[in-house]
Amino acid sequence: MSRMSQTWAVARYELTWDLRKRRTYFILGALFLAALYFGYLVPAIGGKWTTLPPFNSGASFESSLWWVNGVNVAFNALASGLFPLLIGGFIAADSLTTEFDTNTIVPLLSQPVTRLEVYSGKFFEKFLLLLFVSALFTLMVLVVSEASIGAQAQLDAFPLVVFFEFGAILQYASLAFFVGSLVRSGSMVLGILTGLLFGIYGTMLVLALQFGLQEPLSLLPIANAAFLLRVMPYSIIQPSGNMVLQGAILGNWTPEVTVTVTSAVDYVVAGLAVNLAAPLLAGLYFFRRAEVKG
Amino acid sequence: MKNLVKSYGPIPGVWDVNLAVRQGTLHGFLGPNGSGKTTTNKCVMGLLHKTSGEIRIFGEEPHGDAIGLKRRVGYLPELPSFPNYLKGREVLLTYGRIRGIPDKTKLLEESKALLKRVGLNDAAEKTVGQYSKGMQTRLGLAVALLGEPDLLILDEPTEGLDPVGVIEVRELLKTAVSEGRTVLLSSHQLSEVQQMCSSVTVLKEGRTVTEGSVEELAERLHGGIIYKAEFDSLGPDLMNDLKRIDGVSAITTMEEDVVAILMSRDYDVRPSLARLAVQHGSLLLSCDREEASLEELYLSLVRESD
Numbered sequence: 001m002s003r004m005s006q007t008w009a010v011a012r013y014e015l016t017w018d019l020r021k022r023r024t025y026f027i028l029g030a031l032f033l034a035a036l037y038f039g040y041l042v043p044a045i046g047g048k049w050t051t052l053p054p055f056n057s058g059a060s061f062e063s064s065l066w067w068v069n070g071v072n073v074a075f076n077a078l079a080s081g082l083f084p085l086l087i088g089g090f091i092a093a094d095s096l097t098t099e100f101d102t103n104t105i106v107p108l109l110s111q112p113v114t115r116l117e118v119y120s121g122k123f124f125e126k127f128l129l130l131l132f133v134s135a136l137f138t139l140m141v142l143v144v145s146e147a148s149i150g151a152q153a154q155l156d157a158f159p160l161v162v163f164f165e166f167g168a169i170l171q172y173a174s175l176a177f178f179v180g181s182l183v184r185s186g187s188m189v190l191g192i193l194t195g196l197l198f199g200i201y202g203t204m205l206v207l208a209l210q211f212g213l214q215e216p217l218s219l220l221p222i223a224n225a226a227f228l229l230r231v232m233p234y235s236i237i238q239p240s241g242n243m244v245l246q247g248a249i250l251g252n253w254t255p256e257v258t259v260t261v262t263s264a265v266d267y268v269v270a271g272l273a274v275n276l277a278a279p280l281l282a283g284l285y286f287f288r289r290a291e292v293k294g
Numbered sequence: 295m296k297n298l299v300k301s302y303g304p305i306p307g308v309w310d311v312n313l314a315v316r317q318g319t320l321h322g323f324l325g326p327n328g329s330g331k332t333t334t335n336k337c338v339m340g341l342l343h344k345t346s347g348e349i350r351i352f353g354e355e356p357h358g359d360a361i362g363l364k365r366r367v368g369y370l371p372e373l374p375s376f377p378n379y380l381k382g383r384e385v386l387l388t389y390g391r392i393r394g395i396p397d398k399t400k401l402l403e404e405s406k407a408l409l410k411r412v413g414l415n416d417a418a419e420k421t422v423g424q425y426s427k428g429m430q431t432r433l434g435l436a437v438a439l440l441g442e443p444d445l446l447i448l449d450e451p452t453e454g455l456d457p458v459g460v461i462e463v464r465e466l467l468k469t470a471v472s473e474g475r476t477v478l479l480s481s482h483q484l485s486e487v488q489q490m491c492s493s494v495t496v497l498k499e500g501r502t503v504t505e506g507s508v509e510e511l512a513e514r515l516h517g518g519i520i521y522k523a524e525f526d527s528l529g530p531d532l533m534n535d536l537k538r539i540d541g542v543s544a545i546t547t548m549e550e551d552v553v554a555i556l557m558s559r560d561y562d563v564r565p566s567l568a569r570l571a572v573q574h575g576s577l578l579l580s581c582d583r584e585e586a587s588l589e590e591l592y593l594s595l596v597r598e599s600d
Contacts, residue, residue: 009391103375112364292341
């Protein structure tokens with residue numbers, strides 16, 4: 001039997017667990033409400049409580065593309081900076097830690113399976129689950145937008161929108177695996193991830209007090225930690241570029257660098273490579289060294 | 295296993311464990327709580343990284359990724375823990391898949407047979423969360439037996455079981471040995487080890503104190519003779535004098551005026567007992583000479599080491 005089968009067996013074990021957790025259904029329920037909010041309520045109330053008012057900013061807005069903007073708003077607005085954390089971080093936070101917390105790691109690691117297979121099997125399952133969740137959320141926003149605003153266009157961009165969303169979520173999952181391998185406590189992982197997010201918000205508050213409101217507002221899209229992480233490798237690829245950093249601020253879609261699908265994909269791919277691989281490999285290092293003392 | 299050392303920073307977990315288990319035997323691993331049995335087992339299973347020393351199973355070093363070797367080893371941890379959302383049947387199927395049992399039909403049959411073998415047939419459809427401690431131990435035993443391993447490392451396998459369960463598990467282990475498997479049995483129930491094991495290793499404070507066959511051990515440990523003596527009356531002065539008899543290793547009060555005297559060598563103590571009884575105004579009513587149980591020898595050993 002190939003070693004892939006062992007990895008897949010671990011992924012199945014993980015999936016069975018996720019499908020029986022209340023938390024998974026709570027998050028799916030929250031996603032449904034979010035889809036209603038971003039797909040229907042945000043355009044209906046004129047974009048209040050978001051950083052991207054679609055109808056009253058003077059920015060060119062195409063209602064037929066609201067399904068894309070709805071997803072963007074969900075991921076870029078201040079209040080919804082929690083969004084990828086909620087989905088990616090919270091779903092992945094207890095994947096390794098619960099095994100240590102409840103000592104189920106002992107029978108698992110006592111099987112003829114390497115720690116790499118356990119780790120990669122678990123992450124592979126998160127990959128599939130979060131891909132499904134990303135597609136589901138995008139689909140829900142699309143359906144709600146279609147029902148509330150009218151016919152939506154450019155549906156062929158669906159995979160790309162899902163890909164961007166999925167990348168942001170998956171980075172939180174990857175981060176959760178790293179922190180989980182390091183501290184091996186579910187509550188500590190959630191605390192650290194939440195602390196990271198609010199640390200960024202705190203920094204923005206300090207910036208606002210020091211330089212005025214506009215400065216931190218210009219950082220809003222990257223305040224979402226997933227964006228922040230993805231932008232760093234982009235700055236290496238195109239040092240002079242400012243890309244989408246300004247894109248979602250208060251409806252001013254005025255990027256300094258023309259964003260093409262190709263360049264966007266470039267930076268996301270580079271970002272994913274760095275921001276997924278680095279925490280994942282660091283997590284694997286700590287997981288392989290972890291001792292089961294309990 | 296030679297000179298195994300496992301320390302947690304400056305704190306020693308075990309610091310000189312030597313253990314040799316002959317293939318096809320049931321070997322007891324004895325020691326008081328905290329003596330390092332579980333730490334040793336975890337080092338063997340690659341769950342803890344040894345600090346120094348040598349471990350070999352079937353000639354191979356059992357690090358965490360030694361897949362071929364781990365396929366030949368079944369491990370029952372102390373107080374095994376399984377995901378509480380899985381049903382008993384699902385636990386075996388899940389771990390069987392992870393274990394690499396490729397044939398689905400074979401896995402289904404093996405799981406069913408193992409659940410029956412450990413007495414969980416009727417609880418196969420209950421979730422682990424509904425299992426008692428004893429049921430979880432039985433389930434752990436079934437998981438350890440998955441894939442028909444050559445070596446079973448069992449950490450307190452009768453812990454939490456009712457008397458019937460204890461007997462069933464003992465029978466199961468005897469069957470495993472009769473099938474040619476090797477069993478390393480950690481247990482604090484010395485009588486169990488004496489009853490079931492052909493050889494034993496005694497651990498104390500992270501060190502191997504002694505090892506050998508149960509018979510050899512009895513021989514090595516002071517002759518292994520015990521006298522059970524009943525006196526007309528047994529006051530503290532007489533008790534103190536009994537302890538001073540040459541060759542007495544330990545004295546345990548069994549009931550009022552009855553003591554068990556463990557001898558450190560095969561020396562007939564009866565004349566001395568009768569003489570001392572008379573000196574203290576008492577009488578020696580009866581005195582039986584017996585082979586000491588492993589428990590008595592073990593207690594003597596631990597006290598002696600102190």
